[in-house]
Amino acid sequence: AQSVTQPDIHITVSEGASLELRCNYSYGATPYLFWYVQSPGQGLQLLLKYFSGDTLVQGIKGFEAEFKRSQSSFNLRKPSVHWSDAAEYFCAVAPMEYGNKLVFGAGTILRVKS
Amino acid sequence: DVKVTQSSRYLVKRTGEKVFLECVQDMDHENMFWYRQDPGLGLRLIYFSYDVKMKEKGDIPEGYSVSREKKERFSLILESASTNQTSMYLCASSERDTQYFGPGTRLTVL
Numbered sequence: 262a263q264s265v266t267q268p269d270i271h272i273t274v275s276e277g278a279s280l281e282l283r284c285n286y287s288y289g290a291t292p293y294l295f296w297y298v299q300s301p302g303q304g305l306q307l308l309l310k311y312f313s314g315d316t317l318v319q320g321i322k323g324f325e326a327e328f329k330r331s332q333s334s335f336n337l338r339k340p341s342v343h344w345s346d347a348a349e350y351f352c353a354v355a356p357m358e359y360g361n362k363l364v365f366g367a368g369t370i371l372r373v374k375s
Numbered sequence: 376d377v378k379v380t381q382s383s384r385y386l387v388k389r390t391g392e393k394v395f396l397e398c399v400q401d402m403d404h405e406n407m408f409w410y411r412q413d414p415g416l417g418l419r420l421i422y423f424s425y426d427v428k429m430k431e432k433g434d435i436p437e438g439y440s441v442s443r444e445k446k447e448r449f450s451l452i453l454e455s456a457s458t459n460q461t462s463m464y465l466c467a468s469s470e471r472d473t474q475y476f477g478p479g480t481r482l483t484v485l
Contacts, residue, residue, distance in 0.1 A: 270415070293472050304379075304465060304476040305418075312472065351417060355472060362433075363408075363474060365417040 263288045263356055267366035274342050275374050282337040282369050284352030293355040294335040295363070296326055300348045308350075311335065322346070347373045378402070379468050379477035387483045394453040396480050398466030405470060407449035409433075409441060412463040412479070424449055456484045 264287045274280050286292065293312050297305040309320025316328040326337045335352060352366040382397035400407065406425055410418040410433075420433030422441040430441050438460060442450045449468075453460055461484045467474040 265417075295473070297476075302479075304478040305467075307473060307475070310473060353418075362420065362423065363418075365410075365419075367415055367417040 263292070263354060263364045265352055265354055265364055265366035267350075267352055267369050269369045270367070271370045271372065273372040273374060276344050277341050280337075280339045280342045280346070280371070282350050282352075282371070284335045284337065284366060286333050286335065286352075286354045288333075288354060288356055290356075291328075291330060294326075294328060295353040295355070296320065296324070296335070296337045297351045297353060298322075298348050299351065299368075305351065308337070342371075342373055344373045344375060347371055379466060379475055381464075381466055381477040381480050383480050384478060385481050385483075387485065388453075388456050389485055390457060392453075392456050392484075394456045394482065394484075396451040396453075396464055396466075396482070398449045398451070398468075398477055399447055400449075400468035400475075401447065402468065402470070402475075403446065404468040404475075405446075406468060406474075407443065408467040408469075408474065409439075409449065409451045410465045410467065411435070412465055418465060421451065456482075458484050460484050 266285045295310045296308040299305050311318050349368045349370045351368045353363040379400045408423040409421040412418050424430045424443045440452045464480045466477040
């Protein structure tokens with residue numbers, strides 16, 4: 262069965278510091294890959310997605326993610342974190358032959374200290 | 376912009392009550408989904424629908440049912456609510472490969 266692992270439950274970074282959130286997936290082929298963000302009390306907002314092509318994808322709010330097939334990873338990065346980035350981040354995969362059913366990781370809660 | 380709305384942000388019900396959670400999308404999407412979100416578990420798929428009157432079980436359908444009588448509306452039903460169904464419920468819709476989420480309903484069952 263497909264699975265998504267986000268190894269870090271919580272991460273704390275200082276405002277202005279760089280950020281990397283890790284995501285690994287378990288699947289035989291290359292799935293569709295997504296990162297979503299959830300601010301407190303809100304629904305999920307799509308940050309970026311990867312289907313094919315260039316393995317470095319740009320998203321909203323200054324985020325980017327890099328797909329590495331050899332590592333089955335899709336890590337999310339931001340060069341300089343802002344206090345408003347404090348939220349929970351979810352990595353998700355959609356195995357291509359199952360349409361767009363998503364399998365989510367457990368999430369990483371980002372805290373930003375000033 | 377895609378808009379997905381859910382009928383309630385917060386809901387408190389008693390054990391044994393029948394509970395309806397409503398979701399409406401305004402983008403004529405074929406696909407709609409219901410998830411529950413619990414701390415440390417991420418989002419888990421309860422049911423999804425690829426078309427009107429069509430539904431398929433997700434990963435945790437037990438204790439839930441769904442209804443899709445119109446394309447824009449997808450309802451989640453708890454036939455007899457139990458305390459272990461206290462959770463955040465998220466609805467989503469999609470046309471192709473990207474899902475768009477509503478704000479969520481936080482349900483508490485006492």
